[in-house]
Amino acid sequence: MTERVLIKDLAAREDGTVRVSGWVEKVRDQRYVQFVVLRDESGAVxxxxxxxxxEPDPENPRSDILVPRTTTISELTHGSFITVTGELQHNERVKLGGVEIQIEEIEVITKSLPDNPVAGDSGIDVxxxxRFLDLRRPEQNLVFRVQTTFLHALRNLWVERGFIEIQTPKLMASASESRAELFEVEYFEGKAFLAQSPQFFKQMAQAAGxxxxxxVGPAxxxxxxxxSRHATEFTSIDTELSWIDSHEDVMELHEELIVAGLTAVKEKHGEEIQKLFGVEITVPARPFPRIPLAEAKQVVKDRGYEVPRADADMDPEGERQIAAWAKEVHGSDFVFLTDYDSSIRPFYHMRHEGDANLTKSYDLIYRGTEISTGAxxxxxxxxxxxxxxxxxxxxAELGFYLDFFRYGVPPHGGFGMGLNRVLMLMLEQSSIREVTYLFRGPNRLLP
Amino acid sequence: MTERVLIKDLAAREDGTVRVSGWVEKVRDQRYVQFVVLRDESGAVxxxxxxxxxEPDPENPRSDILVPRTTTISELTHGSFITVTGELQHNERVKLGGVEIQIEEIEVITKSLPDNPVAGDSGIDVxxxxRFLDLRRPEQNLVFRVQTTFLHALRNLWVERGFIEIQTPKLMASASESRAELFEVEYFEGKAFLAQSPQFFKQMAQAAGxxxxxxVGPAxxxxxxxxSRHATEFTSIDTELSWIDSHEDVMELHEELIVAGLTAVKEKHGEEIQKLFGVEITVPARPFPRIPLAEAKQVVKDRGYEVPRADADMDPEGERQIAAWAKEVHGSDFVFLTDYDSSIRPFYHMRHEGDANLTKSYDLIYRGTEISTGAxxxxxxxxxxxxxxxxxxxxAELGFYLDFFRYGVPPHGGFGMGLNRVLMLMLEQSSIREVTYLFRGPNRLLP
Incomplete structure (x- = not known):
């Protein structure tokens, strides 16, 4: 049997017999000719x-082949998976990739029900x-190829720098961040909790030298x-490093990772992203602009927006405003807000030597939305x-966590970043639901 | 300030001033000279x-520097993190890497409590x-560098082949494998379950084209x-691919991944593994031996061991016996047991066309222990x-899972493999506890 060829590799092949496999995206069943658009994981042809x-025609010697083939194509339902052998022909007039295949043999592997529950105008909940039908759309397929490329570029940089990959447990005896928003698990005769972040455990790696x-794992x-940006389960990108002088060292690593990720995505998928999402991937210049939170709030105020919060924090509109400022003044899609008040940061953020009200921490804002906290x-x-x-x-309640510090630990810092938010903003999508393989929310546990 | 140098890079440097940071592994406080063995993430010096x-000596002009330095070193506790600036000197007589550093300045960053709760002969539970102190041992550090290299080699191969990385949800509305061994989560007003494997969701990716x-994620x-080989939470390596002809295609990919992983580990850490574990990493030849389960049981019987099970399955001793056979007859640490009885395989394993009692499935045995099931x-x-x-x-209970198949799906297969088992066997360790960052079992949720 001929080897299966991926559709994306057809254009580079010479005319001749090929075998392709994929699903039926479209059928045009005309009187004298039938067309099928076949899609696989790499493209469409x-x-x-x-x-x-x-009808059988006794005068046509190929009647026994042609009738069943015609019938098979007439009865094809959208989404059915088929394998086709035929003659590849280059033809400039064919809009779809400049090639077409003259069908010789067609085999229906699995037939789809005819009623596609997802239409072009279906809402996000449908x-x-x-989701498995929704993911067949080329845009959705691209999202996950982009995800793959982005994560691999990050890991390449980490591995190059000698960073160690850890898998921290998601089952914990106590909270990893706060007692709020905690999922409880029945654990044999007792209780466990699901990790809200790998925070304590990545710091443990610092104490471990x-x-x-x-x-990269679930939280x-x-x-x-x-x-549009919250989920009950999400993929967290986490890193931590020793022997830093301040949060500035963490921000530098953060920038390098973002630049590595976006460079790889632009190189590998830039054109396709432009085509399918109308989005230009730009690799940001380093350093990203940095602005202390207090100054940022003044900038936002000067732009006519007063953050309506009792505490020292920003709000989503403030983040959009400061992002607009970063874009206008620095031409940057990214901006670090630094030196958050200690009143709105967790107890483990280091405070400034000269001013205990400020922490050596930051949030990273990407196109107006917070994607990460570091410190x-x-x-x-x-x-x-x-x-x-x-x-x-x-x-005493912090138990084992404080033990990490009693036996020596180097100065360290790191960040956690939401993968789905990064993808949403990178591809200018309206919700993380669009860029999550299977979204989980208060009302969504299925499929 | 001088840049920090990693200890592993000292040997290649010229003599001169350097700064190193790490933790105190040993102190020898002699009358006229003091020695400190300093370890960092890369080595010891x-x-x-x-x-x-x-004592202060008015006749010594450097008394003000020398006395505090001497006192600091005398009072150093094991495990304290320090930064030292000094003169690097190459010296062949120094066993530890052929270099030493004459201390000029020493700064104690964080002092460790003097009582190390872990001693050389501490049991696994202590x-x-x-664990954070246990992980400071060079052997343990190496385990996780090996893990990093192994996983990165696998991902390199997947990415090269155009595979897509997915993150499947760990919160589910129903069981992913069986109703037994299921953790229940309080999910708002209802219940959720923790995924026993990404099985259904990786098959969904097949339906999604x-x-x-x-x-690579938790299960x-x-x-x-x-x-020694079970945990309540473990890292599962999962892959699935479309348009296969049989489980043979899955086994081929499986072999390629194992070979890529072990090749990278051997190249990067082979010498160190030999030194610290006394283990020679060997890259297996392809194809790995394959033997149908029924034949394997006969081979085991001929070796004098009758598997004492009522069902058709192997048992751990049988796996060790067939591994010994694979080693003796084929010189292989790996062996595929194929064609398991359908009675002992899940409903979703494909059965043979000619014999519905047999499945197109396999287990992969590595040095006598099952590390993977594929089909x-x-x-x-x-x-x-x-x-x-x-x-x-x-x-009807299988709900959304069966929907995946109603709208077309290509022929496909894949495997799941326990990362910790692979590492345990690769490094000839007695338990997965030794090669898991933080082990989770019925009695262990801490730290």
Whole structure:
């Protein structure tokens, strides 16, 4: 049997017999000719049946072949998976890739039900109900190829730098971040909780002397939100490194990773992204603009927007405003907001030597949305305990976490970044639902 | 300030001032000279203080520097993290890497408590209680560098082949494999379950036309076992590919991945593994031996061991016996057991055309232990439903899973492989506890 050829490789082949496999995207069943658009994981191609014969014809010596072939094509349902052998022909007039295949043999591998529950104008909920059909759209396929390329570029950089990949447990005996938004698991005779982040465990790698580490894995938040950027389960990109001087070192690594990821995506998929999403992938210049939060709030205020919050934090509109500023003034899609108030940061963020009200921390804003929080961590046990108490926590409750610091730990920092938010913003999608393989929210556990 | 140098890079540097950072592994506080063995994420080096001065000496012009330095070193506790600036000197007589550093400045970054709870002869449970200290041992550090290299080699191969990386949800509305060993999560007003494997979701990618896909992520089993190879949470390496002819295509990919992984590990860490574990990494020749399960049981019987099971399955001793046979007869550490009885395989494994009692499936045995199960999956909905009923399942309960097949799906197959088992066997360790970052079992949720 002829080897299967991926559709994307057809254009570079010489005319001749080929075998292709994929699913039926479109059928045009005309009186004297039948056309099938076949799609596989790499692209789409037009198949042609020139030998249409609808009734047995004793005078046509190929009647026994042509009639069943014609019938098979007439009865093809959208989405059915088929294998076709035929003659590849280059033809400039064929819009779809400049090639077509004259069908010789067609085999229906699995027939699809005729009623496609997802239509072009289906809402996001219907599309998520039938995610496997939704994912057949070329845009959706591209999202996950982009994801693959982006993550691989990050991992290449980490591996090049000697970072160690860890897999931290998602089952924990206590909270990893806060007691809110915690999922509880029945664990034999007791209880466990799902990790909200690998925070404590990636810091453990610092106490273990691992130096730089990274992890790409799930994180869980029992979050009731129904916004475009929240999920109860999401993919977290995490890294942590030792012997930093401040959060500036973390931001530098962060920039390098973003640049590596976007460079790879642009090289490999830039044209296709332009074509399917109308989006130009731009590789940001380094350094990304940095602005302390207090200054950022002043900039936002000067632009006519006063952040309506009692605490020192930004809000989503403030983030959009500061992003607009970064774009206008620095030509950048990215901006680091730095030096958050300690009142709105976790106890483990390191505070400034001269001003304990400020932390050595940052958020990274990409096209107006926060994608990441990073910081230098407090590694001095007595300061860490004081900061925990300062937040109304009982250090005893932090159990094993504080032990990490009692036996020595280097200065360190890192960040966590939401993969789905990055993809959403990169491809200018309206929701993380569009760029998550299977979205999970308060009302969504299926499929 | 001088840049920090990694210890592994010292040997290649010229003599001169360097700065190193790491933790104190050993102190020898002699009368006229003090030695410190400093370890970082890359190696260990000897630091020397030749200027020991224990009491202020008005006649020594450097007394103010030498006394505090001597005192600091005397008081160093094991595990404390320090930064040292000094003169690098190449010296062939120094066993540890042929270099040493004459200490000029020493700064204690974080002091360790003096009582190390982990001793050289501590049992595995004490070591797991203090995993972050246990991981400081060079052997443990190497395990995770090996893990990093192994996984990266696999991903390189997948990416090269155009496979798509997916992150499947770990929160599910129903079981992914069986109703047994299922963890239940309180999910808002309802219930969710933790994924036992990404099985259904990686098959969904096939229905979605993704072609080849891969995922490295956590899987959860509420398994009461306390064996050396079971955990309640483990890292599963999963892949699935379309348009295969049989499970043979899956085995081929499987071999290629194993060979790529072991080749990279041997190249990058072979010497160090030999030194620290006394283990020679060998890259297996392809194809790995394959033997149908029924024949394998006969071979084992001929070797004098009768598998004491009522069903058709192997048992651990049988696996060791067939591994010994593979080693003796084929010189291979790996052996595929193929064509398992359908009675002991899940309903979704494809059965042989000629013999419905046999499945197109396999287990991969590595040095006597099963590390993986693979198969061609049944993609014909009516056959799949019949096979589910045959197992006493109600197809209606399989809900969304069966929908994947109603709208067309290509022939496909794949495997799941336990990362920790692979590492355990590769490095000849006695338990997956030794090669898991933080082991989870029925009695272990901490740290």
């Amino acid at each position: 037009q198949l042609v049946n020139g030998g249409v014969l609808r 599309r998520l109900d039938w 691992f130096g730089g580490i990274f992890e 869980f938040r029992a979050d009731h939100s129904f916004t 230098q961590r407090e590694h001095r046990i007595e300061v860490l305990e004081a900061q925990a108490r300062d937040k109304g926590m009982d250090p | 000897q630091l020397v203080n030749g200027g020991v001065l224990r 070591r797991l209680d203090w 993704f072609g080849g896909i891969f995922e 959860f089993r509420a398994d009461h076992s306390f064996t 061609q999956r049944e993609h014909r909905i009516e056959v799949l439903e019949a096979q589910a009923r045959d197992k006493g399942m109600d197809p």
